[in-house]
Amino acid sequence: MQNADVVVVGGSAAGITAAVTAKRHYPDKRVLLVRMEEKVLIPCGIPYIFGTVGTPEKNLISDAVLEKGQVEHVIAEVTSIDREKKLLHTSQGEICYGKLILATGSLPSRPPIPGADKAGVFTIVKDVAQIQMLQMELRDAKDVVIIGGGFIGIEFADEIMKGGGKTITIVEIAPHCLSLSYDEEFCIEAEDALRSRGIQIRANTKVTGIHGTTRVEGVTLSDGQTLKADIVLLGTGATPNVKLAQNAGLRIGYTGAIVVDRTMRTSDTAIYACGDCAKKISFFGGRPSKLMLASIATLEARIAGANLFGITRENPGTVGVWSTAIGDLALGTAGLTETVAKADGYDVVTALVEGPNRHPGCMPGAANMKVKLLFEHNSGVLLGGQVRGSSAAGEMLNVIAACVQKRMTAEDIAMFQMGTHPALTASPVVYPLTTAAEIAITKIRNKG
Amino acid sequence: MQNADVVVVGGSAAGITAAVTAKRHYPDKRVLLVRMEEKVLIPCGIPYIFGTVGTPEKNLISDAVLEKGQVEHVIAEVTSIDREKKLLHTSQGEICYGKLILATGSLPSRPPIPGADKAGVFTIVKDVAQIQMLQMELRDAKDVVIIGGGFIGIEFADEIMKGGGKTITIVEIAPHCLSLSYDEEFCIEAEDALRSRGIQIRANTKVTGIHGTTRVEGVTLSDGQTLKADIVLLGTGATPNVKLAQNAGLRIGYTGAIVVDRTMRTSDTAIYACGDCAKKISFFGGRPSKLMLASIATLEARIAGANLFGITRENPGTVGVWSTAIGDLALGTAGLTETVAKADGYDVVTALVEGPNRHPGCMPGAANMKVKLLFEHNSGVLLGGQVRGSSAAGEMLNVIAACVQKRMTAEDIAMFQMGTHPALTASPVVYPLTTAAEIAITKIRNKG
Numbered sequence: 001m002q003n004a005d006v007v008v009v010g011g012s013a014a015g016i017t018a019a020v021t022a023k024r025h026y027p028d029k030r031v032l033l034v035r036m037e038e039k040v041l042i043p044c045g046i047p048y049i050f051g052t053v054g055t056p057e058k059n060l061i062s063d064a065v066l067e068k069g070q071v072e073h074v075i076a077e078v079t080s081i082d083r084e085k086k087l088l089h090t091s092q093g094e095i096c097y098g099k100l101i102l103a104t105g106s107l108p109s110r111p112p113i114p115g116a117d118k119a120g121v122f123t124i125v126k127d128v129a130q131i132q133m134l135q136m137e138l139r140d141a142k143d144v145v146i147i148g149g150g151f152i153g154i155e156f157a158d159e160i161m162k163g164g165g166k167t168i169t170i171v172e173i174a175p176h177c178l179s180l181s182y183d184e185e186f187c188i189e190a191e192d193a194l195r196s197r198g199i200q201i202r203a204n205t206k207v208t209g210i211h212g213t214t215r216v217e218g219v220t221l222s223d224g225q226t227l228k229a230d231i232v233l234l235g236t237g238a239t240p241n242v243k244l245a246q247n248a249g250l251r252i253g254y255t256g257a258i259v260v261d262r263t264m265r266t267s268d269t270a271i272y273a274c275g276d277c278a279k280k281i282s283f284f285g286g287r288p289s290k291l292m293l294a295s296i297a298t299l300e301a302r303i304a305g306a307n308l309f310g311i312t313r314e315n316p317g318t319v320g321v322w323s324t325a326i327g328d329l330a331l332g333t334a335g336l337t338e339t340v341a342k343a344d345g346y347d348v349v350t351a352l353v354e355g356p357n358r359h360p361g362c363m364p365g366a367a368n369m370k371v372k373l374l375f376e377h378n379s380g381v382l383l384g385g386q387v388r389g390s391s392a393a394g395e396m397l398n399v400i401a402a403c404v405q406k407r408m409t410a411e412d413i414a415m416f417q418m419g420t421h422p423a424l425t426a427s428p429v430v431y432p433l434t435t436a437a438e439i440a441i442t443k444i445r446n447k448g
Numbered sequence: 449m450q451n452a453d454v455v456v457v458g459g460s461a462a463g464i465t466a467a468v469t470a471k472r473h474y475p476d477k478r479v480l481l482v483r484m485e486e487k488v489l490i491p492c493g494i495p496y497i498f499g500t501v502g503t504p505e506k507n508l509i510s511d512a513v514l515e516k517g518q519v520e521h522v523i524a525e526v527t528s529i530d531r532e533k534k535l536l537h538t539s540q541g542e543i544c545y546g547k548l549i550l551a552t553g554s555l556p557s558r559p560p561i562p563g564a565d566k567a568g569v570f571t572i573v574k575d576v577a578q579i580q581m582l583q584m585e586l587r588d589a590k591d592v593v594i595i596g597g598g599f600i601g602i603e604f605a606d607e608i609m610k611g612g613g614k615t616i617t618i619v620e621i622a623p624h625c626l627s628l629s630y631d632e633e634f635c636i637e638a639e640d641a642l643r644s645r646g647i648q649i650r651a652n653t654k655v656t657g658i659h660g661t662t663r664v665e666g667v668t669l670s671d672g673q674t675l676k677a678d679i680v681l682l683g684t685g686a687t688p689n690v691k692l693a694q695n696a697g698l699r700i701g702y703t704g705a706i707v708v709d710r711t712m713r714t715s716d717t718a719i720y721a722c723g724d725c726a727k728k729i730s731f732f733g734g735r736p737s738k739l740m741l742a743s744i745a746t747l748e749a750r751i752a753g754a755n756l757f758g759i760t761r762e763n764p765g766t767v768g769v770w771s772t773a774i775g776d777l778a779l780g781t782a783g784l785t786e787t788v789a790k791a792d793g794y795d796v797v798t799a800l801v802e803g804p805n806r807h808p809g810c811m812p813g814a815a816n817m818k819v820k821l822l823f824e825h826n827s828g829v830l831l832g833g834q835v836r837g838s839s840a841a842g843e844m845l846n847v848i849a850a851c852v853q854k855r856m857t858a859e860d861i862a863m864f865q866m867g868t869h870p871a872l873t874a875s876p877v878v879y880p881l882t883t884a885a886e887i888a889i890t891k892i893r894n895k896g
Contacts, residue, residue: 013877024886045808045870052811059808065877283865295868295876302862302882313863321867332867360493360507364500365839391813394872395843401866402850414750415761417731418849419769419780420743422493424842428743429461429513434750438472 002074003096004032006308007088009078009244010103011035012043012126014275014297016061018101020069021305029098029309033066033073034090041126043294047155049131050138051162056128081248083268099270099308102245102258103301106238106276106292111147115210121232124152134231141230144168145219147207149177151324153235154190157199158326169200169227171207171219181322183337183372186386193326202227238292240277253279255288262315264304272308274300283317283405284336284344284383291320321401323387323394328367332397335384335404338374347377349410349447351439357389359420359427369393371432373400373413375440377447380409385436392424399433410444413437450522451544452480454756455536457526457692458551459483460491460574462723462745464509466549468517469753477546477757481514481521482538489574491742495603497579498586499610504576529696531716547718547756550693550706551749554686554724554740559595563658569680572600582679589678592616593667595655597625599772600683602638605647606774617648617675619655619667626779629770631786631820634779634834641774650675686740688725701727703736710763712752720756722748731765731853732784732792732831739768769849771835771842776815780845783832783852786822795825797858797895799887805837807868807875817841819880821848821861823888825895828857833884840872847881858892861885 006029008019015033023031045059053059066073076092081100088095108123110116122134138144144160146153149172157168170177176187177194191201206222210232218228240257242250251259251267257279264272273279275297280289296318303313323332341348351373358366369389376383385400387393403413414437420428454477456467463481471479493507501507514521524540529548536543556571558564570582586592592608594601597620605616618625624635625642639649654670658680666676688705690698699707699715705727712720723745728737744766751761771780789796799821806814817837824831833848835841851861862885868876 013875017877021886024890042807042870042875044868045811048808048811048870053808058810061875061877295866295879298876298879298882299863299865302886306862313859316863319865321865323867323869323872325869325871330869330872332869332872334867359490360496360501362501362506363493363496391872392840392843394867394869395840395847398866398873399843399846399850402847402854402864405865406850406854406856408854411761414754415747415764416850417747417767417769417853418743418846419771419782419842420492421771421773421778421780421842422490422496423773424771424778424780424839425846427461427490427509428746429465429509431743431746434746438469438750442472 001094001096002032005029005098006031006101007095007097008033008101008103009088010105010275011037011040011073012103012105012275013294014105014301015103016065017298017301018103018274018305019071020065021302022308023070025306026309031071032095033071034076034078034088034095035073036075036077037127038075039128041128041131043126046124046126046131047152047159050135050156051159056131078244081244083248086270099272101304102271102273102277103275104241104244104277107241108234109237109239110234111236113207113210115212115216116234118210118212118216119214120212120216120230121210121234123234137231142166143228144231144233145227145229146170146233146235148172148235149201149203150180150235150237154178154194154326155324156233156235157194158197161197161199167200169202171205171221172201172203173206175204177201177203182331182333182386183339186331186388189329189388190326190331193329197327238276242277245273245277253288255279255290263307263311263313264300264315265307272304274304281317283319286317289318291318293322295321319401319404321397323397328390330389330391330393332387332393333384334397334401335382336374337384337386341374341383346383348383349375349377349440349443351436351443353432353436353439355426355430355432357392357426359422363422365390365423369426369432371436373433373436373440375410375444377444380411380444381407382409382413410437410440414441449542449544450480453477453546454479454549455543455545456481456549456551457536458553458723459485459488459521460551460553460723461742462553462749463551464513465746465749466551466722466753467519468513469750470549470756471518473754474757479519480543481519482524482526482536482543483521484523484525485575486523487576489576489579491574494572494574494579495600495607498583498604499607504579526692529692531696534718547720549752550719550721550725551723552689552692552725555689556682557685557687558682559684561655561658563660563664564682566658566660566664567662568660568664568678569658569682571682585679590614591676592679592681593675593677594618594681594683596620596683597649597651598628598683598685602626602642602774603772604681604683605642606645609645609647615648617650619653619669620649620651621654623652625649625651630779630781630834634836637777637836638774638779641777645775686724690725693721693725701736703727703738711755711759711761712748712763713755720752722752729765731767734765737766739766741770743769767849767852769845771845776838778837778839778841780835780841781832782845782849783830784822785832785834789822789831794831796831797823797825797888797891799884799891801880801884801887803874803878803880805840805874807870811870813838813871817874817880819884821881821884821888823858823892825892828859828892830856830858830861858885858888862889
C-alpha cells in the first residue's frame with residue numbers, strides 16, 4: 001500500500017499545478033499524483049492536433065514538470081475514496097493520504113439531440129486514443145457538422161479546414177458564434193475570419209436531429225433544412241466530473257461542481273478540489289460561475305496546493321481571461337463583456353480604440369489592433385476589456401487582466417506607464433489602453 | 449497676434465499628447481501647439497529609417513492626431529517667453545497664452561572627444577533634413593564607428609548593417625552594451641545577437657580621439673588601437689533642451705532639466721513642462737532620474753494637460769519601462785534591474801524562468817522566452833522585471849509594468865489570473881510570471 005502526505009487525483013493542468021505547488025510550499029511532504037492516463041494531452045492544444053501540430057504525441061504535457069517539481073506519480077484509476085480511513089481504492093491498490101486534492105476535471109456534455117449516440121458523432125475527450133480515432137475518421141470524411149460555435153467549435157472547424165477537401169459547417173443556437181465570450185462586434189469579426197477561410201456558419205439555428213442508418217449521414221436543423229454529415233462534432237460545453245467526490249459523500253453544488261470554500265477546501269477538511277470539477281465563483285460579486293479554463297484551473301491549484309497545511313491563499317473569484325486565434329487574428333477577453341455586464345445590471349461606460357500595433361504603421365509585423373475597455377460608470381473601475389489583434393494580443397490581454405484584478409479605475413489606466421517600441425508595440429502617443437481610458441474619463445464626466 | 453487658452457511649445461510625443469490631453473479635459477479651451485518642424489519624426493522610429501522603413505517620410509507622426517484632437521498648430525520657432533505679459537515671441541509673431549506647456553525635448557550630447565566636431569561625425573537629431581543627410585553620407589561609407597552601445601547605438605548599428613557592405617563597430621565604455629538598461633545576462637544576449645549579425649563590439653573601451661584631415665578618417669581607442677571610419681555616430685546620451693525656459697528665468701534643476709513639481713508645474717504657476725526637458729523623479733523613492741523615453745514623456749504630458757485648470761493628476765515618478773529588438777530578439781525592462789536595485793541598497797530576491805512562449809512548444813511562432821523578476825526581500829514587493837523573447841515580449845513587459853506600478857508582491861503575482869492560448873502564450877502550468885513568483889516566494893521563505 002502506498003502512502004503520501006499529499007495525494008492529488010488528476011493529471012491535467014489543475015492536478016499537475018496543485019501537486020507541484022504543494023511540494024514547493026511543503027518541501028518536506030511526500031506528494032503523489034494519481035492519474036488514469038498514460039499520456040496527458042495539453043487540453044487547450046487539442047484542436048491544434050488536427051491541422052497544425054499533426055499528432056496527439058506532439059501535444060503532450062511532459063512528465064518533466066512533475067519530475068522537476070519532485071512529485072511522484074502513479075498511473076491508476078481511483079475507484080473510490082474512504083474518507084474515514086483516508087485512503088483511495090485504485091486499480092493499482094490502496095493509497096493512503098494525509099491531504100487529498102481532487103482535480104478530476106470535466107467531461108464533455110452530450111446534448112439531448114435525437115441520434116446523438118450514433119456512430120460518427122464525437123465529443124472531444126481528453127484522451128490520446130480517442131483523438132487518434134477521431135483523426136482516422138476525419139481522414140475520409142467529406143462533410144463535417146460541428147454543433148456549437150464556442151471555442152471548441154470554432155477552433156476545431158478552423159483546424160480541420162486546414163487539411164482541405166471538406167465542407168465544414170458550424171451550427172450555433174445563438175445569433176453569433178462565441179457570443180458567451182465576446183461582444184457582438186468581436187464575434188462578427190471572428191465569424192468573418194472563419195467564413196473567409198471557407199467555413200460555413202449557421203447561426204440562430206438548432207440541430208433538431210442527427211440521422212443515418214448504421215452511422216451518421218446528416219443533421220436536421222430547426223429551420224427544416226438538412227445538412228449532409230459524415231462526422232458530427234459536439235462542442236456544446238462540459239460538465240464537472242464529480243462522480244468520485246459524489247460517491248464519497250462530498251457536497252456537490254447546484255452548478256454540478258464540488259462545493260469548495262475560498263480556500264478551495266471541500267466539505268471534508270482533509271480534501272481540497274480545484275479545476276473544472278470544483279465550484280467557481282465570479283470575481284465580480286462572488287456569484288457562481290460556470291467558466292472552465294485551464295488558466296482558472298491553475299490559479300485554483302496554486303491556492304489549493306499552498307493551503308494544505310495552513311491557509312495562506314484565498315480565491316478572489318474568477319476574473320475570466322481567455323483568448324483564441326483564427327489564423328493571424330487573435331481575440332481576447334478579460335473580465336466582463338459589455339453584454340454580460342449589462343445583463344448583470346452594471347451601468348457601463350465603454351471606450352473603443354483602433355490603430356496599428358507598431359509605430360510607424362509600416363514597420364514589419366504591423367497589424368490593426370482593436371481594444372475595447374469597459375468601466376463602471378459611478379466608480380470608474382475597469383470591469384473588463386477585449387482585444388482584437390495579432391499574436392501579441394495574447395499578452396496585451398494580460399495587461400488588461402492585471403488592471404481588472406487590481407480594480408484599476410479609468411484614471412489609474414490613463415496614468416499607466418507602458419513600454420513602447422517601434423518594432424513591438426503601438427506608439428506611446430496613441431497607446432490603446434491609455435487612450436481608451438482617456439476616452440472613458442470624458443464619457444464618464446459628460447454622463448455626469 | 450494669436451491668442452490661445454493653452455499654448456504648447458514642442459511638437460513631438462510630449463507636446464502632441466499634452467495638447468490633445470488638454471483639449472480632451474478642457475474642451476471649451478482653445479489649444480494651440482507651436483513647433484519648429486514642418487514634419488515631425490517618430491522619435492523612437494528614427495533608427496528604423498536606416499534599414500527597415502527606408503525614408504524619414506515613412507516615419508512621421510501624422511498631424512491627423514492633432515486634428516482629431518481638435519488642436520490647432522502653428523509652425524514657428526519660439527524665441528522667448530514674456531512671462532509677465534504671458535506671451536511668446538516667435539518667428540511668426542507673438543502668441544498670447546493663458547497656460548503654457550513646454551515640451552521642448554532634448555538635444556543629443558556631444559562628448560568632449562578631440563575631433564568630435566569633424567565632418568562625418570554625426571549626432572542623431574530629430575530632424576528630417578539632417579536624417580536625409582546622414583542617409584546620403586552613409587550610402588558610400590565603408591567603415592562606420594558608433595560611439596556608445598546604448599539603444600541609439602545598437603539600433604543604428606543593426607539597421608545600418610541591413611544595407612550590407614559596411615564594417616560597423618560599436619565602441620562602448622562600459623563592460624557591456626546596454627548595461628544601464630539590462631542586467632549583464634541580458635546584455636550578453638543582445639551582444640551575441642548583434643555579433644551574429646556581423647556587428648563588431650569593442651566594450652570596456654573609450655574613444656580617445658577622432659582623426660582625419662578634411663573629414664573623419666578614423667578613431668583612436670583607449671587601448672591604443674585605431675579603427676578606420678568614414679562615418680562616426682555619437683550615441684552618447686541627450687541633454688534636456690531648456691534654453692527657452694532658462695532664458696525666461698524658470699528654475700532649472702541640477703540634472704539640467706526644468707524643475708517641475710509632481711503636478712508637472714514649473715516655478716511659474718502658468719507654465720507646465722513635460723517630456724525630456726522636464727525634471728524626472730524615480731517611482732522608487734522619488735530621487736532624481738535621468739531617464740528619457742517617449743513613453744515617460746507621454747505620461748508626463750497626460751498629467752500636465754489634465755492639470756492646467758485644476759489639479760487632478762500627480763506624477764508617481766518614473767517606473768522606467770523600455771524595450772528594444774534585434775531581429776527576432778526582443779528585450780524589455782520594467783522598473784529596476786538587479787544591478788540598479790543592488791546599487792540602490794535594496795535587499796533583492798530574483799527569480800528566473802525560461803521556456804517556450806507557446807504550448808505545445810511546436811506551435812508556429814514558438815520561441816524561447818526568458819523572464820527575470822526582482823523582489824524586495826522583506827516586503828516581497830516587485831521592483832522590476834526583464835523579458836527576453838519574440839515580439840509578444842513587448843506586451844508581456846507591460847504586464848510586468850502593471851504589476852510594478854500597483855506594487856504587487858510575489859504572492860499577488862502567484863495569484864495572477866492570466867489568459868493563455870496555445871497559439872499565443874506559454875502554458876498556464878508554467879506561465880513565466882506566476883512561476884517566477886512562486887520561485888521567489890520559496891527563496892524569500894528560505895532566506896528567512
